[in-house]
Amino acid sequence: MSANDNDIAIVAFAQTPSYAHFNNSEPEMIMPLVNDVIGQTGLDRHDIDFTIAGSCDYLSGLPFAFVMNIDAVGAWPPVYESHVEMDGAFAMFEGFVRLKCGDIDTALVSGSGKSSPGSPRIFTALQSDPYVMAPLGVDHVSLGAIQARMLLEAGTVTEEELGAIAVRCREAGAKNPYAQITDALSLEDYLAQPLYNAPLRQADIAPTSDGAAALILARGKKAYDLCDNPVWIRAVDHRMESHHPGLRDLTTSVSTRTAAGKVGLHDGPVDIAELNTLFTHEEVILCEALGLGDGTKINPSGGPLVGNPTMAVGLTRVIEVARAIQNGEARRGVAHCSSGSALQQNLLVVLEGDK
């Protein structure tokens, strides 16, 4: 038992598969997950003190989609509820901070998105600077590709090493029941792929996905009332850099390195890291910035390269680490979520089990 009164734990979690296309509404993705996590804890819906979601109306092109999503979480009679227009991992951060206030004990967190009806390359362009970038359609794939070229030309990584990351994630994804991309990929297959956004190949780029994830947080001893094996959130930190790529060194991630220091990442062993790698080369940057070595399993789920439900993909990283800890495959690990293009914003969550 390692619960101080104000420690916060994950006591239940659930995720949908990563769908290439989910031909029903976003609430229909979320609702079964909410029922699942509530069922895991035995809580009555209205015993949950705080509800928070992360989603983005731009994705499905449905104004106030986030309000429709409240249909899925059970909000009548009215509940204490909040929303962030960001990945569910950032919603979890708000839930974590809210619980740290100490006056409530439980929070329901969800993240969801349907990218398939729209075009991720268009909406990521629209979230860039509206004066000097958005009118040019500067999209996340192109900025990622510029970043990848800088790494390749600096000699930090080779094409074969990027290919090896793609191959390893694909192999891991074949064992992940939630994965969307499960076709085998060899290094020869990778190198034979035509360049898409040169120097990136399609196999370097996370797919377009629909999906959702949900979890319940509990504070202090309440966690043991709800779960035999809670996973404790030891620290969270979120840092961001300029959204003007010309003001950043794209070959490294200052914000990730800063966040790693703030969460005390290396105060203990890091058995597992689930990283929000939307491109193969981001794994190289993140592992360097996080100081991860051979002792850490990187994206054993296959990561976003095998399933990338925008607005749930970061929360899914948290869930994958929590699952590995509950399964006894790890005792302590880190989940990472990014936002913006080319790793502009980075969130780290250090998770730890009792055993």
Added chain:
Amino acid sequence: MTETHAIDYTMEFPYTRTVGPVFGPFLTGLRDGKIVGNRVNGRVLVPPMEFDPDTGKPVELDFVEVGPGGTVVGWTWVSDPSPKHPFQHPFALALITLDGADTAMVHAVDAGSIDAMSTGMRVEPQYHEDRHGAVTDVHFVPEGTATTVAIVPGEEPVMITEHSIALRIQEELHDHRRRFVEGLLAGRIIGQKSPVDGKVYVPGRGYDNMNRTLLTEADEVEVADRGTVVAFTQITPVQYHGQKETEPYIRCSVLLDGADQPVLGIDIRDITMADFRIGMRMQMVWKPEGQRDASDIDNRYASIPEGCYETWKPTGEPDVDPDSLKEHSW
């Protein structure tokens, strides 16, 4: 039938933004054929910044012209451009450090071929004939290949920049919505009945939000094509771009017999406000089969599309007591 169920629409929004004291001179410069950065804390930033990137503090206004030539410090070859990109043929998006600048800006290089691109290559601006004070007034080309454009500087500084954003959405009707449409075309109004509390939702949404239960085809029931007015208002059309209405009309909600949720957004054009009442009984008059059109329905909030009926007419039955309809007055 597949054609009927494909949804393809584009949401557009024209943004007009004031440019402020820093982007204003930058965009004015582009209109007038020059590239302007600003000096901040010993560095020349291009594009100029309204704040010091190191400290976040507001900057002194200290502009400096840079370029016209520049050096590519990073690039990608966009082989499959998005509709939002400045070219619909393959081109490069690059980080370009203009001569005299300390930071790189993102812009497009129309190089013709990936083989013409390299890190360290020299580029120069190609100004467009049509310039409006926007970042899209210019693109870059390999140095020595720009064609001369006669530029007469404008008289007034650029105060506004316009940017039309658009998102195209393509999807199929959700399964339950497709069955609702197929029902209408066959002359049936289909709702979804919650197995938990028996309430009937029209059109269904695939779930009962009150009881957090998914609803499926097995939960679908037919409801009547007649019902009771539970809410209404008069709409006096405001003439905006795209408005098709010219005359005042009534928009009402009708609780169909057998349903627990009213159908919203039913428009009545042949009854006057003075004759319209909460509690009034109404009958939907279908268009003949084959002439019904439900093509304007999508996956958002849905009503019964006007293309499915000729009109709604009073049944002549006694009114329902409005007090009994309070739960449905929306």
